[in-house]
Amino acid sequence: MGDFVRPADSSYSKRTNRIVTAVFSVLSVLFFLPVLLVIIVSVSSQDSVTAVGYSYFPREFSLEAYRYLFNSGMYLARSFVNSVIITIAGTALGLILMYPMAYALSRREYRMRGFLIVFIMIPMLFSGGLVASYMVNTQLLHLKNTYFALIFPGLCSTWYILIMRNYFMDALPDSLIEAAKLDGGNNFQIITKVVIPLTKPVIMTVAVFQMFSYWNSWYPSLLYIDSNHTELYPLQYVLVNMERSIETVTRDAQYLTGMQSYTPPAVTIRMAMVVLVILPIMILFPFFQRFLKTGMSVGAVKG
Amino acid sequence: MMKKLCSIILIIAFTALLVCGCGPVSRDVNSGGEEVIKLRVVTYDNGSVPLDAKEVIAAANEVSREKIGVEVELEFQSKEKINLMMASGEYYDMVFTNSWINSFDKNASVGLYYDITEAVKEVTPDLYDSIGEYWDCAKINGRIYGIPVLKDMGSENMYRLNADYFERKKGMKIPERMTFGDIEPYLKAYKEDHPAAYPLAMDKSGLPGFSNFLERIVETVVVIPYDQEKPEAIAFWDNEEVMNRFRLLHKWYKAGYIQPDAATIDSTNTDRSIPVRIGVAWKGYQGYSNPEDWGFNVKTSIYDGPYISRTSEQGAMFAVCEACDEEHMKACLKYMELLGTDRKFRDILGYGIEGKHFEYLPNGTVFRLKAGQDRYNTRLYQTGSVVNASVESVSKTFLADPDQWEKVFEEYKTDGIYSRTKGFSYDPSKKEDIIAAVLAIYNDYSTELLTGTSDPDTVIPQMKKRMEAAGLNELLTDINSELDNWLK
Amino acid sequence: MTLLALPGMLWFILFCYIPMFGVVFAFKQFKARPGESLFTNLFVNSPWAGFDNFSFLMRSSEMPKIMFNTIFYNVIFLIAGIAVPVVLAVFLTEVHGKRFSGVVQMVMLLPYFLSWVIVGYCLYGFLATDEGQINHILSLLGLKTVQWYQSPQYWRGILIGTGLWKSVGYSMVIYLCSITAIDRSLYEGAALDGATFLDRVRYITVPMLRTTITTIFILNIGSILTSDFGLFYQVPMDSNSLQPVTQTLDVYVYKALMQQANFNYSAAASFLQSTVGCMLLLISQAVINHLKNKEGSEYIAGEQ
DSSP states (O other): OOBSSOTTTOOOOHHHHHHHHHHHHHHHHHHHHHHHHHHHHHTBOHHHHHHHOSOSSOSOBOOHHHHHHHTTTHHHHHHHHHHHHHHHHHHHHHHHHHHHHHHHHHOTTOTTHHHHHHHHHHHHHOOOHHHHHHHIIIIISOOTTSHHHHHGGGSOOHHHHHHHHHHHHHHSOHHHHHHHHHTTOOHHHIIIIIIHHHTHHHHHHHHHHHHHHHHHOOHHHHHHSOGGGGGGOOHHHHHHHHHHHHHHHHHHHHHTOOOOOOOOOHHHHHHHHHHHHHHHHHHHHHHHHTTOBOOSSHHHHHO | OHHHHHHHHHHHHHHHHHHHHHSOOOTTOOOSSSOOEEEEEEEEOTTSOOTTHHHHHHHHHHHHHHHHSEEEEEEEEOHHHHHHHHHHTOOOSEEEEBSSSSBHHHHHHHTOBOOOHHHHHHHOHHHHHHHGGGGGGGEETTEEOOEEOOSOOSEEEEEEEEHIIIIIITOOOOOSBOOGGGGHHHHHHHHHHOTTSOOBOOOTTOSTTTTTTEEEEETTTEEEETTOSSOOOEEGGGOHHHHHHHHHHHHHHHTTSSOTTTTTOSOOTTOTTOOEEEEEEOTTOOTTOOHHHHSSOEEEEEEEEEEEOHHHHTTSEEEEBTTOOHHHHHHHHHHHHHHHHOHHHHHHHHHOSBTTTEEEOTTSOEEEOHHHHHHOOOOGGGTSOSTTSOOBOSSSSSOOOTTHHHHHHHHHHHHOEEOTTTTOOOOGGGGHHHHHHHHHHHHHHHHHHHTTOSOHHHHHHHHHHHHHHTTHHHHHHHHHHHHHHHHO | OHHHHHHHHHHHIIIIIGGGGGGGGGGBOOOOOTTSOHHHHHHTSSOBOTTGGGHHHHTOTTHHHHHHHHHHHHHHHHHHHHHHHHHHHHHHHTOSOHHHHHHHHHHHHGGGGSOHHHHHHHHHHHHOTTTOHHHHHHHHTTOOOOOGGGOGGGHHHHHHHHHHHHHHHHHHHHHHHHHTTSOHHHHHHHHHTTOOHHHHIIIIIHHHHHHHHHHHHHHHHTTTTOOOHIIIIITTTTOGGGHHHHOOHHHHHHHHHSSSOOHHHHHHHHHHHHHHHHHHHHHHHHHHHHHHHHHTOOOSSSOO
8 A cells, every 4th residue: 555654654643643534435436426326237138228417326237338348258258368468568568668768858958958848748749640540550660450550659748757767866865876877786686686676666657658548549540550459458448349339220210211120238338338437447556555655775875 | 787777678668669560550561462441440449449340350351352352450549549540640541431420521621531422433333323322521612522321311209108108008199290399298198197297308419310300511500491492601690490409308398398407418218107208319319218128108390401411411420541542542442432332341341240249030131149238239330331231120929121221212212301402612721710609609598498497598698799709600601601602 | 768669669650750740731731642652642743732731710700709718618618627637636635544545536537538428418317308417406405407508607617627627636646746756754744844735735736736737737737728528519419599609619610521532631731730739838838938047947848
């Protein structure tokens, strides 16, 4: 669990602590209520949703939505594996690219620093837009219908680089790095031996956000994976695809153009998909929080 | 060390990427010594990708390779992806195009499509004959740029009612035809019996096909009514019939016949109790009426149509890429001809693999099996001629008429109401900025107008004022001057 | 050092700088002929359009209102989006129960992972006219029910609340992470000196968070004309009646181009957003640098 200030060091009195705890409890409940609604609707029956709307107290429970989602069997398993590959590769590669860059940016003695910051800030403001990046990725880099198309475009973010850099500037005193240099370490040794252990919290924070953004991303698959390469689809895109097909059935019904009469439980399926998205977060988050601890040896070196 | 490691990883990754990308680029690769032409055909995915597409296409390719020496790589793509592909100049051989996505008129006037006027007569006379008078909708300035898909070429709007309730229980006769307003007593009767229910199904997409009795020039905003003495493009609110219908809708909304949140909900589809639905289909249409599914017998009553206009005829088309060489262009035409004339072959792309995705019923109609419903559930228009495919029955007992299309096309000849300006197309490229601004304003009001939520007599003047400020009159003048030229 | 940054720079060049030729689309009537090189398509096949692509933005008489909405919401989110999570993070840091603190973080982070479409559905569950939770409560209390999706007067508040609800947890985790960088001996020393909680916040925590706060502030200022499309389009379910308070620049562009895609126009709109953002960013950078010189500490960009 996040150990920022040990209870003994906390400046809260017992009473203040109780008040603050109460306030946060109320806030958490408020934050959680809509999510709870999603979970409950996902296990409600379609008839119940039609009759009483999105309600915390459905008339009838049903797992039909989940059954519908898991119906595709092997196809879903394959896409799950794809998602895992993409997520791991994207997170690892992203960190490998961003971390050293952020470190370089945080060192005051590095002369190119100003230029580099401007260099990474410009893409945040100006982008060529969808058509241009589509043209580059398909016609120049030939990423179409490969895993790379799903991994490369989202690797770096100016935002995370700056967050890491700020962290480095706060958590790594110059004296520490200089001391390490005097001991004869080169950049690589300094990073692995000194910097990484001291900056675990920010590494984990960025890693977690990066992980979940890869886990949830489906738009690149829509753009870069054609319909005859379904074997490359990640899980999220398969789910989105299912949802869209339900929408199609719905729309056809509106215009009476389709033929089918079976209507999948659209609302509950949509909610079940959300549960599938947030479930891994709820499972993995406690693990990640272990790393949210204050850097320990900083004080020692400084003193 | 670290630097080296990083750069090495990166260099490897990027090289791998470049190699991968440059490797198997599949277009224009003729396999071995055989003279097989491969085509990249891009069609609309209608919302989602059919899972078994690869398998079905492989089965279709076997037939087409043998018969005409052509194979296709058929891709189902979303609307945004087709737009992106067209905008970025990606290579394809044949693409899905029409009046509602990937605009045919716009792309053909800019010169993105191959002029097939002569070729289609020489290379594929059978295709040319089968489409007949409907070639008109694929013409720009008298030249043919696309191949229309034969389907329901006109639009008929209908009510679909719970016959058990209205006829048997209430003793109300459901006529074969009625007018738009004639439905009111039915709604009233149901509402009196069920005060908490909303008898008319309505969601945020609004009244389906509300402008079908008008020739649409700029979406549904600028239209040409069918019944004018001298055709003139007007804004839709200048048509009395449209306004009357909006007023009726609003009246029904206030009376509680339409659900109060109609303008925000996605669908009323799951609520099977709703007794009156509106749809756009064709005579003899049998979807959404299987009593086994609905729990009651369904009767339809047509209130509009069949209206036949350029927009309705352009419902689905295929066009050949302008950058194709002659050989590929001819292959595209041959492929479309095969789809339009060979029913067995047509059924493969339309319904999947016989025995797995669908089966033939004794009366010659098609019944989709479970795998077909789940894994290859495409609409016929996505893959080619609808008329040449077998007709689908929704269940083994509730059979469709295998010859329904002959009757529908016969009806178009006898009862069809034709737009007088059929064939006129407006080139929007000069006034695109006005069109964009006008459509943005239209979208600010349309959902509530089309669901009856807002009162047309208060909303339309606001909309009109804003649109005129955005240059609507300039646009109308421009369209009308083009129209006058065309009429001459 | 440069070598450390090199791989990242390479990525930025490939995936950000090369595609940046797309900015030119804003001034072009782009026509791509299939099968020809990118260069030919861009410079030979496509004629220049001057500022024509911008004119659809100027055509709307509502533009002042649209701009006001865009800037109004962005300014609110700029302030509240920093203040709220910072306050929460600062208070949460010193809570005694560590397990409790973990649960709070997770719960508050969850909304961040919901898509706007889903948030829209959730909200509909609360605000629906017939079956919505809020109208249920109102009628139980004997109050008049409200047709929420037709009542624009409530929606500025609803949108701001929803926006914060979704993003607060995320920012809070970032600030909590920054707080871990604070040397713990500082706190211990302060405790010995008898500092109260507020003293610690004022003299230790907030000064240490200042770099992060400034960075986030500056980055957000750069997107002052860019609004979260999902929040303003999907959350109000595109309800027409709400349009006076939900219409932002992105929503307008979407509505103008949803029937007929025109990539030149969207390029023009985003060029406008980028340029204005860039100018504001440079201005705020200058102001902050000015303050910085007074204080002697260092913020985001620029040489010393």
